[in-house]
Amino acid sequence: MFGKVIDELIDSLRCLPGVGPKSAQRMALHLLERDRKSASRLANAIANAAEKIGRCELCRIFSETKECEICGNHRREQRQLCVVETPADLFAIEQSGSYRGRYFVLLGHLSPIDGIGPAEIGIDQLLQRLSDEDIEELILATNLTVEGEATAHFIGERALALGVQVSRIAHGVPLGGELEYVDGSTLLHAFSSRKRL
Amino acid sequence: MRTESEHIAYVLHKRPFRETSVLVDLFCRDQGRIRAVARGARGKHGAKKLHLEPFTPLLVTWRGNSGLKTLVRAESAAQAKPSLLGHTVYLGFYVNELLMRLLAEDDAHEYLYQHYSELLIRLSSSNVSTTSQATADLSNIDLSNTSNLEPLLRVFELSLLEEIGYALPLDTDSLSGTPVAADTWYRLIPGDGLVSVPAYDGASRHELFAGAHLLAMAAENYQDNEVRKCAKRLLRLALANQLGNKPLRSREFFESYAKNLIETTGSTRLKTTSPSMGSSEPQI
Numbered sequence: 001m002f003g004k005v006i007d008e009l010i011d012s013l014r015c016l017p018g019v020g021p022k023s024a025q026r027m028a029l030h031l032l033e034r035d036r037k038s039a040s041r042l043a044n045a046i047a048n049a050a051e052k053i054g055r056c057e058l059c060r061i062f063s064e065t066k067e068c069e070i071c072g073n074h075r076r077e078q079r080q081l082c083v084v085e086t087p088a089d090l091f092a093i094e095q096s097g098s099y100r101g102r103y104f105v106l107l108g109h110l111s112p113i114d115g116i117g118p119a120e121i122g123i124d125q126l127l128q129r130l131s132d133e134d135i136e137e138l139i140l141a142t143n144l145t146v147e148g149e150a151t152a153h154f155i156g157e158r159a160l161a162l163g164v165q166v167s168r169i170a171h172g173v174p175l176g177g178e179l180e181y182v183d184g185s186t187l188l189h190a191f192s193s194r195k196r197l
Numbered sequence: 198m199r200t201e202s203e204h205i206a207y208v209l210h211k212r213p214f215r216e217t218s219v220l221v222d223l224f225c226r227d228q229g230r231i232r233a234v235a236r237g238a239r240g241k242h243g244a245k246k247l248h249l250e251p252f253t254p255l256l257v258t259w260r261g262n263s264g265l266k267t268l269v270r271a272e273s274a275a276q277a278k279p280s281l282l283g284h285t286v287y288l289g290f291y292v293n294e295l296l297m298r299l300l301a302e303d304d305a306h307e308y309l310y311q312h313y314s315e316l317l318i319r320l321s322s323s324n325v326s327t328t329s330q331a332t333a334d335l336s337n338i339d340l341s342n343t344s345n346l347e348p349l350l351r352v353f354e355l356s357l358l359e360e361i362g363y364a365l366p367l368d369t370d371s372l373s374g375t376p377v378a379a380d381t382w383y384r385l386i387p388g389d390g391l392v393s394v395p396a397y398d399g400a401s402r403h404e405l406f407a408g409a410h411l412l413a414m415a416a417e418n419y420q421d422n423e424v425r426k427c428a429k430r431l432l433r434l435a436l437a438n439q440l441g442n443k444p445l446r447s448r449e450f451f452e453s454y455a456k457n458l459i460e461t462t463g464s465t466r467l468k469t470t471s472p473s474m475g476s477s478e479p480q481i
Binding site for chain 1: 210216250252273280283284289290291293294446447454458
C-alpha cells in the first residue's frame, strides 16, 4: 500500500507475538513518522542480538558469551544445580532471591505424544554435567503438571543412578491461600507432604 | 444459537494455540473424542479457571455443536482421582496416544470410556508405594511390577480395537469359523482376523501365534510370560494395521526409557525375560 519497503517492514513486525496487521502498521508508521532515531536503534539492537546471542554452553539459557552470567559467577553456590523448564522459570526463581546455585534450562518438558523425548530437552547434556562436575544436590523445579512431573521423575531416576542427591520443589497450599478455595488434588499433595513442627 | 452442555471427560492431549490459548483433545463419556479450544488457558488466571490436566476426570462445559468447540469451564470432577506417577505416567501417555490416533471425533464410546477410567485407577493404584517420594527414592523404581500392568494394557487395546470396529476374536478361526485349537498355529490376516496355518508354511516364527496362547488371552489369563509376549506381538501387529505408517512416539519413548534404565542402573529387576527378544521388556 505504501510501497515495497514499508510493506516489508510491516510484514516483518508481524513476526512478534500478539502483533497483527493493524498493530504492525501502527508500529511501522509510528517509527517512521515520529521516532526515526529509535527506529535505527531498534534495528541495530535486533541485528546485534540476532548475530551475537547464543546459548550458554552450561545451562542452555540465552547468553552473549560462552558461559552466561550465572554460570560464570564463582560466588554462586557451585554444588547446587536447579533444573527448570523455561528461561521464564529461571527468572522467576532469580527474582525471588531464594536460590544461590546454578541452573540447567530444559527449554521444554517430556511429551512423548508430541515427539519430545529426552534428547530434545538436553537430558544427555545434563547428565554429562552431573558426572563431570562436583554437584552435590540436584533440585528439580519443573512445573507441577503431569508432563513436568514425568520429566522430573525421568531426570531424578537418572541422576540418582549417578549418585547425586535429588530433591523436588515442594507443592501445596500457596501463600495467602485459603483452604476452602484450594482444589482437591493440591490439598491431597499438601497433606501427603506435611511437615512435622 | 449458543448451546452449552456439561460433560464428564478426560484430557488426552493439549498443545499451545495462539498466545494464551490451548487446543485440547478430550475423551468424553457421552461424546467420544472432541477437540476444543481453551481460550486464555495459559494466562495468569487461566490455569485456575480451566483445570486441564491429563488422567483426571473433569467436568467440562463447552460451546458449539460440531467441529472445534470452545471450552467454557473445566474443573476436576469429584471422583476417585487417579494419580499416575513415575513410569505409569509414561504408560498413560501411551494409552492417550492410542486414543488420539484411533478414535474418530464425535463418536461416543461409553464402554471404552468406562474401561479407560478403570485402567487409570488400576495404573495409579499400582504405584501407591511411590506416591510420597516419586523421584527421591530409587529403591521404589521397580519395573518388574510393570509386567503386572502389561495385561491391563493388552485388555484395553483389545477393547479399543473392538470399539472402533476391528474386533479381534481370539477364540475363533475367522476363515473357517471353527474354535481356536490349543495345538495349532495361527496367523493374523489384516482385516480378517486369525487364520490357522495348516503346517509350517515358511512364514517366520514371529508372525505365528500359538493357539494355546490365544485361548489364554481370550480368557484374560496372562500369568504365563509366553502369553504376554504373544499378546504383545499380536496386538502390535493388529494396532499397526490401524495406525498406518506413523510410529507411536510414546512407545518409542518408553522403549528407550526401559533400555536406558537397564544400562544406567544396571538393574536386573527389569530383565524378567531373556534380553535376546531385542525389546528387552518394553511393557508397552
